[in-house]
Amino acid sequence: MKKIASILSFLCLIALCFVFVSCSQQEKDPDRVVLWHWMNDRHEALETLAARYQKETGVKVKIDLFSPPHAYTQRITATAQTRDLPDIFGILDKKEIFAAYIKNGFVADLTEEYKKDNAAWEKSLFTKALDVNRFAEDNIYGVKPGVYGVPLDVTNIQIIYNKRLLKKAGISRPPETFDEFLEATKALNRVGVAGLVSGWGEMWLIESFALNYAFNIMGEEKVMATFRGQVPYTDPDWIKVFEIFDTLSEQGALVDGIVIKQNKIAEQDFALERAAFAFNGSWCVNVYHGMNADLEYGVILPPPVNPDRPMKIWGGSGSSLVVNKASPSKDKAIAFLRWLTAKDQQAYLSQETKNLPANKDALSEIPQILSDFAGVMDHTTHPTLWKYNELAKVASEFNKAIQSIIVGDLTPQEAAAKVQSIKMAEMEKEKRRQQRRER
Amino acid sequence: MAINKYRAMKVSKGFSIHLLLGLVAFTCIFPLFWMLRCSFMTLETVFTDKSIIPTAFHFGNFIKVLTEEKFGIYFMNSVIYTASVVSAIVIIASLAAYSFSRLRFPGKNFFFYMFVAAMMIPLPGSFVPLYVLINKLNLVNTRIGYILCMTNVGLSMSILLLKTFFDKMNTDLEDAARIDGCGKLGIWWHVALPLARPAIAVIVIFNALNVWNEFILAQLLLTDTRLMPLQKALMEFQGAHSVDYPVLMAGLTLAAMPIILLYLAMQKHIVKGFSYGATAG
Numbered sequence: 001m002k003k004i005a006s007i008l009s010f011l012c013l014i015a016l017c018f019v020f021v022s023c024s025q026q027e028k029d030p031d032r033v034v035l036w037h038w039m040n041d042r043h044e045a046l047e048t049l050a051a052r053y054q055k056e057t058g059v060k061v062k063i064d065l066f067s068p069p070h071a072y073t074q075r076i077t078a079t080a081q082t083r084d085l086p087d088i089f090g091i092l093d094k095k096e097i098f099a100a101y102i103k104n105g106f107v108a109d110l111t112e113e114y115k116k117d118n119a120a121w122e123k124s125l126f127t128k129a130l131d132v133n134r135f136a137e138d139n140i141y142g143v144k145p146g147v148y149g150v151p152l153d154v155t156n157i158q159i160i161y162n163k164r165l166l167k168k169a170g171i172s173r174p175p176e177t178f179d180e181f182l183e184a185t186k187a188l189n190r191v192g193v194a195g196l197v198s199g200w201g202e203m204w205l206i207e208s209f210a211l212n213y214a215f216n217i218m219g220e221e222k223v224m225a226t227f228r229g230q231v232p233y234t235d236p237d238w239i240k241v242f243e244i245f246d247t248l249s250e251q252g253a254l255v256d257g258i259v260i261k262q263n264k265i266a267e268q269d270f271a272l273e274r275a276a277f278a279f280n281g282s283w284c285v286n287v288y289h290g291m292n293a294d295l296e297y298g299v300i301l302p303p304p305v306n307p308d309r310p311m312k313i314w315g316g317s318g319s320s321l322v323v324n325k326a327s328p329s330k331d332k333a334i335a336f337l338r339w340l341t342a343k344d345q346q347a348y349l350s351q352e353t354k355n356l357p358a359n360k361d362a363l364s365e366i367p368q369i370l371s372d373f374a375g376v377m378d379h380t381t382h383p384t385l386w387k388y389n390e391l392a393k394v395a396s397e398f399n400k401a402i403q404s405i406i407v408g409d410l411t412p413q414e415a416a417a418k419v420q421s422i423k424m425a426e427m428e429k430e431k432r433r434q435q436r437r438e439r
Numbered sequence: 440m441a442i443n444k445y446r447a448m449k450v451s452k453g454f455s456i457h458l459l460l461g462l463v464a465f466t467c468i469f470p471l472f473w474m475l476r477c478s479f480m481t482l483e484t485v486f487t488d489k490s491i492i493p494t495a496f497h498f499g500n501f502i503k504v505l506t507e508e509k510f511g512i513y514f515m516n517s518v519i520y521t522a523s524v525v526s527a528i529v530i531i532a533s534l535a536a537y538s539f540s541r542l543r544f545p546g547k548n549f550f551f552y553m554f555v556a557a558m559m560i561p562l563p564g565s566f567v568p569l570y571v572l573i574n575k576l577n578l579v580n581t582r583i584g585y586i587l588c589m590t591n592v593g594l595s596m597s598i599l600l601l602k603t604f605f606d607k608m609n610t611d612l613e614d615a616a617r618i619d620g621c622g623k624l625g626i627w628w629h630v631a632l633p634l635a636r637p638a639i640a641v642i643v644i645f646n647a648l649n650v651w652n653e654f655i656l657a658q659l660l661l662t663d664t665r666l667m668p669l670q671k672a673l674m675e676f677q678g679a680h681s682v683d684y685p686v687l688m689a690g691l692t693l694a695a696m697p698i699i700l701l702y703l704a705m706q707k708h709i710v711k712g713f714s715y716g717a718t719a720g
Contacts, residue, residue: 040675074567074658291486
């Protein structure tokens with residue numbers, strides 16, 4: 001014990017000496033731009049680009065990584081309170097929180113910057129990516145209309161297919177309609193290959209898939225009318241949406257246990273060729289590359305049920321950055337972000353990190369699979385962009401009802417009736433809350 | 440016959456206890472074993488090789504971790520933080536606990552319960568106020584700022600543990616020391632601290648583990664990568680959507696080593712500390 005105590009005491013003494021001689025004070029240099037981000041996989045590429053930018057312009061950009069995202073959010077919240085935010089940062093939260101940062105003067109309005117040079121910067125980026133950072137004329141948050149962020153990359157969720165397994169099942173081309181998709185899964189089952197895998201144990205993925213088809217079957221207006229309570233879930237069009245899952249389950253098109261699968265596990269299943277189709281986001285390119293670099297796959301929009309209406313998928317801005325309104329280096333920060341989202345830098349970022357570029361012009365410079373993913377950005381939509389969203393409890397019950405259909409606990413009609421009853425109850429509660437507020 | 444029945448009961452009881460303890464030990468050791476196993480695999484085999492012992496040992500992950508530019512810096516930082524915080528906690532907590540146990544001063548109980556109440560506040564709940572405080576003291580992005588916060592985090596539990604220990608400690612030795620001319624600090628140093636070795640061992644291991652594994656507060660208070668602890672390096676092995684599991688496991692294995700060694704070195708005292716706590720209560 002004495003020996004251990006003396007070793008520990010010696011270590012402590014050295015440590016304390018080190019602490020006092022190496023206290024590092026916070027440096028504040030107006031000629032330097034500081035960027036805080038949370039993206040582990042993009043850190044090295046961003047540092048390389050920052051070094052390149054310094055070489056070209058003489059402006060030093062310091063890239064600091066804080067991860068995981070929840071630790072990053074804590075840091076942003078704390079530094080906002082002490083008004084110590086860096087020149088460039090990201091807000092990883094709901095639009096409501098984004099709006100609060102704007103209203104408190106932490107985020108610069110970039111609308112005028114986007115309009116410069118005949119809106120060259122704005123035109124170079126995917127509109128859907130900008131929309132996530134845009135506050136419309138009549139936004140409910142009370143924020144001055146404008147664009148407040150810069151998208152670094154985009155993302156979307158589609159159907160990915162394994163080329164080798166499709167060939168094994170004698171399928172010459174990926175399915176273009178829902179019926180063809182069902183036929184393809186039957187052919188795959190015949191050669192012992194599972195059909196569709198996805199992380200449907202996670203509600204957002206199941207919701208995304210269901211609403212893709214709701215938009216395809218009845219159109220955006222009717223979906224929004226349902227959220228407003230003007231169309232019931234027992235409407236024949238909604239029954240059709242529920243029936244999709246019943247059909248998929250009945251015909252063996254889904255892998256076993258899909259409703260309890262986390263997306264990480266579903267990604268393993270597809271990467272290790274345990275299933276021929278996956279419903280997953282564009283980030284999967286990075287994931288699959290790590291798990292099985294030899295995997296041959298392609299991407300398609302979810303095969304439509306209604307060929308007369310275009311298929312809509314969830315997507316938009318992947319990661320966005322904002323500029324600190326109070327930063328003394330604000331102009332330099334904006335100039336750097338403009339440079340970072342230019343074609344060459346976006347292509348480099350995409351090649352290095354396997355994320356989809358936010359710049360449309362960069363598509364010609366990136367791997368085919370990424371280009372295929374990004375090529376359908378015009379088809380994307382996202383709940384954050386909709387005027388109305390479903391009440392949280394109803395959305396949750398909707399997803400659970402779909403899981404119940406898949407496991408055979410509910411029929412599509414029963415599921416629709418159950419969701420509608422929850423909707424009625426929640427609307428009644430909302431109405432009472434509204435009346436109380438008015439009183 | 441009666442003896443055989445008695446022996447049979449004894450053997451079966453012993454067997455049941457050992458079986459239960461074996462199962463508990465297995466659940467504790469298996470994750471560590473799995474971590475070690477995965478650290479010797481490649482990114483391809485980690486998902487496909489189902490064998491308990493890897494069919495081929497791949498040492499590249501350890502080389503990759505050890506040659507990672509900042510791993511050494513992060514490791515040293517963690518050693519510095521752990522040693523500083525633990526020594527500060529042992530000194531402050533033992534002084535405070537001894538005072539709460541032996542001295543009479545106004546507001547003694549109030550201050551003690553204040554320390555105990557601080558244990559109820561979860562660490563994430565105090566992040567923002569801590570940051571604001573450290574920022575006002577101009578200690579953001581300094582080692583001393585982080586060490587002060589982590590010391591504060593570990594004090595409550597340590598004071599409570601040591602006070603309980605001192606309360607149950609016989610006062611005869613202290614009286615003898617007083618007769619020999621020892622002052623209050625002398626008694627604390629020459630009598631109370633040596634006797635409290637088992638409790639101090641528990642405090643050392645608990646707090647060392649806490650500081651060694653902490654990274655969220657470090658991410659909040661530190662900006663400079665040269666000041667970040669080891670856990671930051673482990674976070675860097677994880678991508679936003681993909682994780683290099685074998686490299687991460689190799690990093691985790693290396694990160695777990697010092698704590699395992701510390702535990703093994705102090706094991707005897709820790710067991711004594713726990714059993715003393717049980718009987719003292």
